[in-house]
Amino acid sequence: MRRAAEPGWARAYRTVTTVWLASKLLTLAVNAVTFPRLRPAPLPARGPRVSLLIPARNEAGNLPVTLPGVLAQGAHEVIVLDDGSTDGTGEVARRLGARVIAGEARPDGWHGKPWACQQLLRAAVGDVLVFTDADVTWHAGALGGLLRELNASGADLLSVQPRQVNRTPGERILTPLVDAAVLSYFPFPLLRMQPQHPLATIANGQVMAYRRAALIRVGGYAAVRAQVLEDTVMARLLAQLGLQVTTVMGRGCISVRMYRSYPASVAGFGKNALPIHLNSRVLMTFSVLLHLLGHTLPWVLPVPNRRALRAASLLERLVVNVIAGRRAPADLAEGLLGPLTPLLALPVYRRAMRPRVTWKGREYRQ
Known part of the structure; x- marks a missing residue:
């Protein structure tokens, strides 16, 4: 029939x-x-000076958990920018051993995070500048692994997709979709094609490791001063200049607990x-x-x-x-x-x- x-x-x-x-x-x-995975490694004996830079706004609850791991990485310097916090963020970071700078008033036309990162750029002396969010946890050997991946890839910007740590049912509903958005829609070989197409260029602002010269060349964070999604826009601007952008899974080296509900x-x-x-x-x-x-x-x-x-x-x-x-x-x-x-x-x-x-x-x- x-x-x-x-x-x-x-x-x-x-x-x-x-x-x-x-x-x-x-x-x-x-x-x-x-897709590359970050693996722990010792710091190179004659590696570049590294600045670990944390923009922080009302992060007094996160820093006691995350900042000790950052300080233990062995970077040349760790700087926390206190971005107008009202919960004692600066005092907590200073007590834990970080250098703390007070954020300046935000100029017209700037969004909060790009302005905080621009101030950190001005203060840092490293040849490699690693911007990391206050809720990101760095585990032993993470910085050595990141530098090894940065050198192996030849990247001017290496961002990390931290392993998501979700503990409550409410956290598990949406937060893991960060990984799904990357792994289900962006085949890694496409991300590494040359020349890199802006729409096939991604980054994760939770951990962004720049070669200083590349960040200066693009104009620093002034280039993305009014962007909510400043990480991806920055990556696309770098790619348009012919600079190398890549990303890596944090796995057991770098993790994050983004939202609690x-x-x-x-x-x-x-x-x-x-x-x-x-x-x-x-x-x-x-x-x-x-x-x-x-x-x-x-x-x-x-x-x-x-x-x-x-x-x-x-x-x-x-x-x-x-x-x-x-x-x-x-x-x-x-x-x-x-x-x-x-x-x-x-x-x-x-x-x-x-x-x-x-x-x-x-x-x-x-």
């Missing part, structure tokens, strides 16, 4: 989801083999979602719909490809976590959130659609 012709909407759905699923599976397979994740990702989508609300809306159609709809309606899409929605985050070095049972169980993640991410996109976003007490126009 002859089968009825497939409706047009079903053919379109099958085509779009098949291409999307196949591209993500291929990217994950490539990155499982090629689901509402905090919504606030944090809501700040970055629009610039991640090239400041296009149309592109962001398309992304939302695609993830709903590919991850959630197959569980509630008998759509084409539903078995393959159900499997993918459960397996993608599991595979991402394995590549990123998150292999504890609770980490692997996050794959069960796959079908629900697009729904749970809707508040992020609603926040990102607003003309203004607020972060750490400051308001920014989008």
Whole structure:
């Protein structure tokens, strides 16, 4: 008996989801083999002077956990910039042994983090300048491993994707998507193609290691003074100048606990979602719909490809976590959130659609 012709909407759905699923599976397979992982190493005997630089705003709760590991790396200097904190951040950092400088008033036209980093650039003397967030933990041998990777890659900017540390259920809902966004959509060989295309150039502002000459050449952080997503924009500017940009997974060397709850994740990702989508609300809306159609709809309606899409929605985050070095049972169980993640991410996109976003007490126009 002859089968009825497939409706047009079903053919379109099958085509779009098949291409999307196949591209993500291929990217994950490539990155499982090629994406570099940071490994601990001793500091080179005659290595460059390294400045470890921490912009900090109201980080008194994080610094007692993270700053000792930074200080133990053996860098030439560790500088914390106290960016107008009201919780004693500067006093905590000074007591732990870091050099602390007080942030100056933010000039018109500057966003908070680029201005803090620009001041750290002016204060630092290192040949390699490593900007690292206050919630990032550095483990033994991390700086030696980073310098080894910087030299091996020949990069002018090496950023690190820290291993995500999530302890509460609320943290696990959205925060691991940082790794998924990189590992599922950016095959590493594409990131290293020469010349580097701006749209295939990424960076993670949680750890950014520059050769000083490269950062000076691009104009320092003044080049991204009004950017919310200053890390990726900086990486693209460097690539446009013909400089080398690359990234590495932090694995057991560098880790981060970004947000402590689901509402905090919504606030944090809501700040970055629009610039991640090239400041296009149309592109962001398309992304939302695609993830709903590919991850959630197959569980509630008998759509084409539903078995393959159900499997993918459960397996993608599991595979991402394995590549990123998150292999504890609770980490692997996050794959069960796959079908629900697009729904749970809707508040992020609603926040990102607003003309203004607020972060750490400051308001920014989008």
